Amino acid sequence: MTINKQRLTTASGMPYTEDENSMTAGPRGPVLIQDFILHEKMAHFNRERIPERVVHAKGSGAFGTFTVTHDITQYTKAKIFNKIGKETPMFIRFSTVGGEKGSADTERDPRGFAMKFYTEDGNWDLVGNNTPVFFIKDAKKFSDFIHTQKRDPRTNCKSATMMWDFWSLNPESLHQVTILMSDRGTPYSFRHMHGFGSHTFSLINEKGERNWVKFHFKTQQGIKNFTDAEAGLKRGTDPDWAQRDLVQSIERGDFPKWDLKIQLMSETQAAKFRWNPFDLTKVWPQGEFPLIDVGVMELNRIPDNYFADVEQAAFAPAHVVNGISYSPDKMLQGRILSYPDAQRYRLGTNYEYIPVNQCPFMVSNYQRDGAMRGDGNGGSTPNYFPNSFDNIETDSKYKEPAMDLDSSVADWYDRNAEGENDHYTQPGDLYRLMDAQNKAHLIANIASSMSGIEGPRKEEIVNRQLCHWFRADLSLGIGVAKALSVDMEKAMQHMPA
16 A cells, blocks of 8 residues: 655644654753744644643542651752651642543543642642653653544544554553553552652752652552453443542541652762663662652542532642752653643633632732733732832742753754663563463453554554564563464564564
8 A cells, every 4th residue: 555655744834853852952951942843742732622631631639638757858958848747738639541521430541640739838749640650751742642542533432553553653652551451550449559750850958969759659548450341340330430439438537648758869870870760661670769758648628619629720740849840851841841831721821820729828920910810910019020119039049959961962862762762671570570360461451452453554553562562571472462363473473583
């Protein structure tokens, strides 16, 4: 079949060549704001649905408290952690990722795990998932990935062909796909799953010393998952199961809790580490970077009005506080830009004045006007800075230490260049850690999903994805091939040498 090639262009007709890699200061440096195509793709993507969230459309939320149980002030000056026993009010929104607002809670999907901590230095939004990794490592690929999780533009149905075509063409997804296809892809409830900041962030102490950090929230309720069959049954009998479970548990006083733990990596360790520590498709080995106890999160109040708080809750990884900051993680850098833009589009430019998003402490700035401004709009005070009339001033103690850039050369670097292209070790290790039952469930779930691949490219997509499973673990690849009734002789031809 002959396919007529078309040149890739922007909506204005401008041809461009880099559609998968963001422009960075060196291969591992931060993303540069001048990468117009990144902004164009993300800004357009944020405006594709009205008024529902593009992703994480269906969610559940609750208020609670975070309490410090261990001293980490040697690593961070963040006031939320400044003394043992300190309590900080917070809000959390759990969600499925790919489905619409009316979709079922038990779909095979990652779960959003978005937290807002109301600290005296501003609101800290830790916007993560119930998995420590993600499908892609560069935000420029995000809209393409999500499109494959939504509906086929021709049939308006979910498409296994779209999903597996994308995953088979992007082996960086294999680690997250392995998690998704295991029973961890169908959590029993929001209370029975871990949460992760997923990205690498940074902690900065009073001396201006920076450590890279990953945040882990470990459920005290214990991990509990549905099997694929149980999740399918629950979809039909109670599609709002996770929402109902959260509400009822809190109403009966069975308040769910999670232990916050962190992993730390020094800048020196990061520079010498054997893979990119800012790669969102990989984890840091806990044997090398052990978990450090920090505190406990408890959920103890359901919102009085779902829409007011859960639907209007707006999170952004850009919202950090003094003592907590960013890293050169390319996905994080893209989300810093994209999330506030999505909230401004969905809720309006004054979304941070909606009560659930509002900082309960003093806010002083020069932003004025815009739709739905209901707080007095700054009154008669000046709307420019600097000025001779008010007493607002900058505070130098909140200045972050300088960050060394990876390179002074700005270019588009292949995210999967040599040294960044091992997509198989960690998913293979994960499979080998599973017991026999979980291995069998993983293989069955993969085969069940891949059996939905159809169309003239079916064999090509199946064999390409089988090659990835073989590379991760030979027995995993053979198991999936057998479950799909694939000709083993053909399958073995795609196995790596």
